Amino acid sequence: MDFLNGLGESVSSLWEKIIDYLPECPIRFIHTIPEVEKYLGMVNWFIPIDSMISLTIGWLSAIGIYYGYQIILRWVKAIE
Secondary structure (H helix, E strand, O other): OHHHHHHHHHHHHHHHHHHHHOOOOOOHHHHHOHHHHHHHHHHOOOOOHHHHHHHHHHHHHHHHHHHHHHHHHHHOOOOO
């Protein structure tokens, strides 16, 4: 059982290191500029820009992951 605990901790620490190398959210800069944040709050009453940005990032991430897997699977000849 100690082996499995050690293996789990190793995988966990490796995963944390991989996550640390990933960049921050590219949309984060919008919330740091006070002028943009003020007007974005007003515009969000009519057009939910903040939600649209979040949904677009999620959608593009899902599509990117899908095509990434497709490329990898074609590279290893698992699919045609």
